[in-house]
Amino acid sequence: MNRKNFLSSLLTIGAAGPVLAASGPTVSATVRHQSEPLVIPPYLRPGDTIGITCPAGNITAKEILPATELIESWGFRIKVGDTVGKKDTIFGGTDAERAADLQQMLNDPELSAILCARGGYGAVHIIDQLDFSVFFKHPKWIIGFSDITVILCHIHTNGNIAAVHSKMCNSFPDDWSKAEPVQAASILSIRQALSGEKMHYQALPHSRNRNGRAEGPLVGGNLKTMETLAGTRSDIDTAGKILFVEDTGEYLYSIDRMFWHLQRTGKLDRLAGLVVGGFKVKPDDPGDEFVHSVYDIVTDRVKAYNYPVCFDFPVGHQKDNFALKYGISHLLDVQPGEVSLTDVSVEAVLTPAS
Amino acid sequence: MPILPPFLRPGDTIGIVCPAGYMPLERAQTCIDTLQAWGYRVRAGKTLGSGSENYFSGTDDQRLADLQQMLDDPGIGAILCGRGGYGLSRIIDRIDLNRFAAAPKWIIGFSDITVLHTHILTRCGIATLHAPMAGAFNDGGAAGPGVDSLRRALAGESLGYEAPAHPFNRLGSAGGRLVGGNLALLAHLVGTVSEPDTRGAILFLEDVGEYLYNIDRMLYQLRRSGKLEQLAGLLIGGFTEMKDTLRPFGATVEEIIRDVIGDAAYPVAFGFPVSHGPDNVALKIGAPYRLAVTAGEATLTES
Numbered sequence: 001m002n003r004k005n006f007l008s009s010l011l012t013i014g015a016a017g018p019v020l021a022a023s024g025p026t027v028s029a030t031v032r033h034q035s036e037p038l039v040i041p042p043y044l045r046p047g048d049t050i051g052i053t054c055p056a057g058n059i060t061a062k063e064i065l066p067a068t069e070l071i072e073s074w075g076f077r078i079k080v081g082d083t084v085g086k087k088d089t090i091f092g093g094t095d096a097e098r099a100a101d102l103q104q105m106l107n108d109p110e111l112s113a114i115l116c117a118r119g120g121y122g123a124v125h126i127i128d129q130l131d132f133s134v135f136f137k138h139p140k141w142i143i144g145f146s147d148i149t150v151i152l153c154h155i156h157t158n159g160n161i162a163a164v165h166s167k168m169c170n171s172f173p174d175d176w177s178k179a180e181p182v183q184a185a186s187i188l189s190i191r192q193a194l195s196g197e198k199m200h201y202q203a204l205p206h207s208r209n210r211n212g213r214a215e216g217p218l219v220g221g222n223l224k225t226m227e228t229l230a231g232t233r234s235d236i237d238t239a240g241k242i243l244f245v246e247d248t249g250e251y252l253y254s255i256d257r258m259f260w261h262l263q264r265t266g267k268l269d270r271l272a273g274l275v276v277g278g279f280k281v282k283p284d285d286p287g288d289e290f291v292h293s294v295y296d297i298v299t300d301r302v303k304a305y306n307y308p309v310c311f312d313f314p315v316g317h318q319k320d321n322f323a324l325k326y327g328i329s330h331l332l333d334v335q336p337g338e339v340s341l342t343d344v345s346v347e348a349v350l351t352p353a354s
Numbered sequence: 355m356p357i358l359p360p361f362l363r364p365g366d367t368i369g370i371v372c373p374a375g376y377m378p379l380e381r382a383q384t385c386i387d388t389l390q391a392w393g394y395r396v397r398a399g400k401t402l403g404s405g406s407e408n409y410f411s412g413t414d415d416q417r418l419a420d421l422q423q424m425l426d427d428p429g430i431g432a433i434l435c436g437r438g439g440y441g442l443s444r445i446i447d448r449i450d451l452n453r454f455a456a457a458p459k460w461i462i463g464f465s466d467i468t469v470l471h472t473h474i475l476t477r478c479g480i481a482t483l484h485a486p487m488a489g490a491f492n493d494g495g496a497a498g499p500g501v502d503s504l505r506r507a508l509a510g511e512s513l514g515y516e517a518p519a520h521p522f523n524r525l526g527s528a529g530g531r532l533v534g535g536n537l538a539l540l541a542h543l544v545g546t547v548s549e550p551d552t553r554g555a556i557l558f559l560e561d562v563g564e565y566l567y568n569i570d571r572m573l574y575q576l577r578r579s580g581k582l583e584q585l586a587g588l589l590i591g592g593f594t595e596m597k598d599t600l601r602p603f604g605a606t607v608e609e610i611i612r613d614v615i616g617d618a619a620y621p622v623a624f625g626f627p628v629s630h631g632p633d634n635v636a637l638k639i640g641a642p643y644r645l646a647v648t649a650g651e652a653t654l655t656e657s
Contacts (some may be wrong), residue, residue: 057601088604089601089602089603089604089605090567090599090601090602090603090604121567121570121571124571124574124575124578125574128578227541227542228541228571228572228574228575229575229578230544230545230546230575230579231544231545231549231575231578231579231580231581232575232578232579233578234578235545253409253440256440256444257440257443257542260443260444261443261542261545261546264443264447264545264546264547264548265545265546288375288409288439289408289409290408290409291408291409291410
């Protein structure tokens with residue numbers, strides 16, 4: 001994908017943030033209320049502990065060191081789960097081992113957040129084995145993306161628990177001093193999100209964007225993973241929400257088919273807004289070249305609706321993949337000169353809960 | 355119980371359309387010649403050997419119009435899809451099935467055509483034919499068992515099939531209507547108005563060119579959406595040209611399927627001749643069948 005036109009900046013605006021919310025966003029879609037009220041886990045303070053576990057793919061103890069060292073430098077403690085360093089084919093341990101590790105962390109009152117070490121594949125093997133009852137009573141931040149979309153969607157639908165969609169341990173650079181600015185900013189945004197800062201993102205305008213302004217809870221994730229949740233109890237309802245999607249390694253025809261699936265499962269018609277992140281497209285096989293670009297595909301699928309749409313948002317399998325507060329209300333403002341996404345949840349207070 | 359369209363008689367006309375990917379006319383010539391040799395007339399739709407220069411056999415509107423015309427035309431006794439590829443999901447909700455439901459005809463195909471088969475069974479309760487398409491007649495395929503089973507199915511013969519014993523088979527026998535097709539497309543239909551109702555059904559699955567982890571993920575979707583719960587039986591066809599990730603998945607397709615179905619009580623047969631490979635027999639989706647899996651073999655017969 002050609003990203004040369006792409007620029008984005010992360011701007012932490014702190015207390016100035018609510019000014020945007022107070023200016024009266026219009027909600028264009030009909031909001032169907034979530035059965036459960038939104039629950040925002042307590043934000044983290046220095047000294048709080050983050051657990052690291054592998055619900056999907058495997059990772060070595062050495063590979064998480066760049067993440068643990070940096071996170072400790074932020075003032076948080078780290079508790080490394082049993083599945084870090086475990087390997088069962090592509091998985092970070094057997095299904096039973098991965099479920100037990102995550103379950104222990106969900107229930108552990110000492111942990112304020114759970115960082116998934118990496119994605120890969122495997123969360124769907126254990127999701128139905130997990131008991132979220134303690135977690136729903138005493139929620140904590142779950143952090144990850146890609147295959148972890150399974151868990152983010154599941155806790156959104158079943159408990160309306162906010163989470164952090166962001167880079168994971170395997171994306172922390174070995175040498176922080178050599179990290180590209182957007183990579184460093186993306187990783188630092190995890191700290192900002194966990195610390196309760198108001199998040200505010202800007203992206204350059206794109207000629208295919210559809211202008212508008214809308215507010216709603218931010219949901220979504222990896223497109224293919226979301227498709228395979230359809231019909232299951234982890235599937236999300238997108239009505240009245242801002243949907244963000246990203247994917248990697250898929251053919252264009254498959255991306256087209258997945259957007260048709262979103263539409264045919266009723267996930268596009270009542271959106272507040274659509275945020276299209278990065279799509280690393282798998283090149284077509286010779287002779288099977290697909291007709292449409294990702295921009296064409298999306299534009300065609302949303303042409304019947306009026307909500308704002310923005311492209312090339314900095315979320316996805318790429319260096320610029322900023323932490324997004326999943327489930328929390330955001331204001332999406334797509335204008336000819338500027339695109340912004342702002343955390344406007346009134347619950348998102350700067351004072352961490354005790 | 356689903357409605358079986360009338361079987362064909364000599365002189366009936368078979369229409370050939372390409373509702374998904376592009377196919378040059380010459381690739382369908384052996385198929386056309388063979389259907390004529392069977393005693394049928396053939397009418398090529400505009401989407402077969404169309405002027406399209408891209409992936410699809412025509413625009414969505416053109417593919418829809420060609421298929422719609424064949425569905426509605428009382429002079430067409432059956433519709434054979436030239437090939438699959440990708441494209442039915444883009445037009446399925448715009449197909450008007452009213453005339454077709456009043457005067458059903460056999461729709462023939464597999465792979466992407468799974469979308470059409472499943473949609474028609476779910477929405478109209480009409481049986482369709484999961485069978486070889488035009489390309490399968492080439493390179494000697496016209497004389498093979500798959501194409502021959504299509505000939506016999508169209509003529510109204512009651513067909514039965516056998517598969518050799520497989521160590522992962524689950525023994526038993528069961529009756530039910532036949533549902534299934536391409537795994538990726540069945541998973542893709544879950545949550546839509548076209549999704550299959552698998553309760554009490556004999557489900558058959560095949561796929562091509564997918565990563566092993568993705569096969570596993572799609573089977574988990576079927577299981578988690580309840581599609582594997584109340585089956586009468588399960589038939590596993592060919593999973594051809596499977597791909598693996600740099601880190602090997604560590605299980606074969608057969609092992610993946612065995613593990614996903616767990617301790618299901620229904621009979622299961624592996625190695626059934628339905629696939630993107632040479633083994634691909636005609637199956638009447640929606641029709642009642644009986645599956646018997648014994649220590650020696652598995653048999654599927656129309657009941």
